[in-house]
Amino acid sequence: MPTLKNTVARLSFKWTPGRITLAIVAAVLVAGLLPFVKMSLIVNGVFLGAIIALGAIGLTLIYGVLNFANIAHGDYMTMGAYVALFLLTGAFPAFGIEGEGLGPLTFGYPLLIALPLAAAVVAAGAVLLDVAIYRRLRQRGVNAVVIAMASLGVAIALRGLVQVIWSGETQHYPREFRQVFRLPLDVRIPPDSVFIAVVAVVLVVGVYLVLTRTKMGKAMRATADNPNLALVSGIDTQRVIRWNWIIGAGLAATAGVLLAVFQAQLLPIMGWRFLIPLFAAVILGGIGNPYGALVGAFVIGVTSEVSTQWINPSYKPAVAFAIMIVVLLMRPRGIFGDSG
Amino acid sequence: MALLEASRIVAGYGETEILHGVSVTVDNGEIVTVIGPNGCGKSTLMKAIVGLVQVRTGTVIFRGEDISSLPPQQIVRRGLCYVPQSANVFPALSIRENLEMGAFVRDDDYGGRIDEMFELFPDLAVRPNRKAGSLSGGQRQMLAVARALMLDPVLLLLDEPSAGLSPAMTNLVLERISEINATGVAFLLVEQNAREALRLSDRGYVLSAGENRLDDAGHALLDNPEVARLYLGG
Numbered sequence: 001m002p003t004l005k006n007t008v009a010r011l012s013f014k015w016t017p018g019r020i021t022l023a024i025v026a027a028v029l030v031a032g033l034l035p036f037v038k039m040s041l042i043v044n045g046v047f048l049g050a051i052i053a054l055g056a057i058g059l060t061l062i063y064g065v066l067n068f069a070n071i072a073h074g075d076y077m078t079m080g081a082y083v084a085l086f087l088l089t090g091a092f093p094a095f096g097i098e099g100e101g102l103g104p105l106t107f108g109y110p111l112l113i114a115l116p117l118a119a120a121v122v123a124a125g126a127v128l129l130d131v132a133i134y135r136r137l138r139q140r141g142v143n144a145v146v147i148a149m150a151s152l153g154v155a156i157a158l159r160g161l162v163q164v165i166w167s168g169e170t171q172h173y174p175r176e177f178r179q180v181f182r183l184p185l186d187v188r189i190p191p192d193s194v195f196i197a198v199v200a201v202v203l204v205v206g207v208y209l210v211l212t213r214t215k216m217g218k219a220m221r222a223t224a225d226n227p228n229l230a231l232v233s234g235i236d237t238q239r240v241i242r243w244n245w246i247i248g249a250g251l252a253a254t255a256g257v258l259l260a261v262f263q264a265q266l267l268p269i270m271g272w273r274f275l276i277p278l279f280a281a282v283i284l285g286g287i288g289n290p291y292g293a294l295v296g297a298f299v300i301g302v303t304s305e306v307s308t309q310w311i312n313p314s315y316k317p318a319v320a321f322a323i324m325i326v327v328l329l330m331r332p333r334g335i336f337g338d339s340g
Numbered sequence: 341m342a343l344l345e346a347s348r349i350v351a352g353y354g355e356t357e358i359l360h361g362v363s364v365t366v367d368n369g370e371i372v373t374v375i376g377p378n379g380c381g382k383s384t385l386m387k388a389i390v391g392l393v394q395v396r397t398g399t400v401i402f403r404g405e406d407i408s409s410l411p412p413q414q415i416v417r418r419g420l421c422y423v424p425q426s427a428n429v430f431p432a433l434s435i436r437e438n439l440e441m442g443a444f445v446r447d448d449d450y451g452g453r454i455d456e457m458f459e460l461f462p463d464l465a466v467r468p469n470r471k472a473g474s475l476s477g478g479q480r481q482m483l484a485v486a487r488a489l490m491l492d493p494v495l496l497l498l499d500e501p502s503a504g505l506s507p508a509m510t511n512l513v514l515e516r517i518s519e520i521n522a523t524g525v526a527f528l529l530v531e532q533n534a535r536e537a538l539r540l541s542d543r544g545y546v547l548s549a550g551e552n553r554l555d556d557a558g559h560a561l562l563d564n565p566e567v568a569r570l571y572l573g574g
Contacts, residue, residue, distance in 0.1 A: 215440070218433065218437050218441060219444060221430070221433060222433055222437075222441045224432075225431060225433060226430050226431070228392065228424065229427060229429070229430060230430075231392065232412045232416060232422050233416065234412070234416040234417060234444050234445035235413065235441065235444045237413075
């Protein structure tokens with residue numbers, strides 16, 4: 001059975017003097033600032049971190065196997081959010097699938113159906129885009145930067161598509177007014193955020209189990225680790241790439257829907273704006289390392305949310321970027337960069 | 341009929357042609373070693389046989405079937421496995437996961453085969469959940485060979501199995517190769533420690549500048565004064 005000790009060993013995190021110093025400095029800073037920080041911002045940051053984590057894990061997996069930065073990842077999130085919007089406001093009501101807010105939640109049971117469907121649609125779209133664009137480029141042996149630029153093109157095209165179909169106006173899922181949970185220390189938690197956290201935890205655990213327990217998951221890690229050896233071991237790398245897109249884009253679409261619930265609105269630019277926190281989380285955790293991306297996501301989520309106590313909220317991406325730069329100056333390969 | 345018959349292989353990278361028509365054969369149960377100076381095309385020959393480098397002209401016949409244009413995944417299914425010289429394990433995966441990846445194309449239960457590998461290489465059995473990246477050079481080489489053996493290959497291609505190993509470790513690796521060979525697995529080796537490798541080989545080839553220079557029985561090459569002077573360091 002996997003014990004906590006095993007899991008820690010798998011992350012192969014060693015307490016070197018440098019890391020101990022870093023941890024002490026971080027702990028002192030956090031402890032020193034804590035009395036001045038609104039608890040509610042920290043809690044909000046954790047929920048935001050959960051959404052960032054879903055996007056960042058997919059982004060880092062795709063980087064690991066395909067070795068390019070998928071700039072369209074944020075727009076896969078947008079796509080997921082809008083596909084769910086179409087289902088909730090267009091398709092489902094036509095079949096009489098409508099529901100009032102579930103208990104304390106602002107949305108009804110249709111969202112629970114729309115979420116996996118939107119993830120499946122975006123995952124299928126990502127596989128098709130790979131066949132149509134990225135695979136051709138790989139077969140020609142082009143540079144990873146060229147492939148990343150192609151994904152920038154895909155990002156802009158997807159955003160344009162969303163604007164053409166759904167207009168550039170702010171939209172939102174069918175929602176009802178609900179009371180927030182009031183906790184001590186003036187913490188207010190919207191019930192929707194609890195839902196977001198539950199979905200994120202389930203998916204992160206699911207991805208962990210897939211990566212460590214299933215043959216395809218292990219093959220994905222093996223291909224990311226050493227693509228040539230994967231080939232001569234007989235691993236079907238085309239299938240690995242396909243599953244990689246399905247998991248990565250599916251997680252992104254889910255993150256998009258959750259973000260639309262979290263922010264209570266949809267905008268064509270929502271995913272694109274999320275790209276900087278995503279990349280910051282990925283780089284912070286060590287590119288290609290899904291566990292690192294998870295930790296990076298919470299660091300980015302909490303710090304950028306807490307920063308709004310002193311800084312204008314529109315600078316959140318700048319805060320994410322600043323954290324990333326500071327960490328990279330100290331540890332150029334990210335927090336978990338030198339482990340696998 | 342030979343087990344592997346590579347004839348007049350021409351291959352290279354991009355504009356550069358490395359092999360200008362190299363031929364090598366391996367019979368059932370044989371150990372064959374390819375020696376030659378650095379850059380003569382030994383590694384490229386291996387990669388061309390397993391499908392990692394495209395064979396431009398010439399043919400690779402394995403068990404009577406032309407495999408020259410097959411992709412690597414198809415070739416390993418036919419019982420021809422390969423261990424590259426460097427980067428030959430998955431460092432972020434555990435020892436056990438490395439072996440599982442070696443068995444990727446097997447659909448049957450290969451748990452027994454993993455146990456056999458642990459018997460053959462007891463060092464690997466001590467902590468099977470240890471990451472391959474944390475192993476010593478010798479253990480890594482053992483794991484690389486074990487990974488390739490997971491498919492029960494008929495022929496195993498090893499590129500410099502003793503690269504970077506101490507003399508004692510080198511002897512241990514070569515000893516294991518003899519033992520595995522005794523179970524019926526044929527070997528095609530590329531080896532820097534040419535003297536030790538030729539000693540346990542049935543036959544050997546000398547390559548030079550991408551062409552066949554000489555081929556003979558292993559001990560005959562060892563006794564050949566010209567080979568000794570040019571390729572075995574006197």
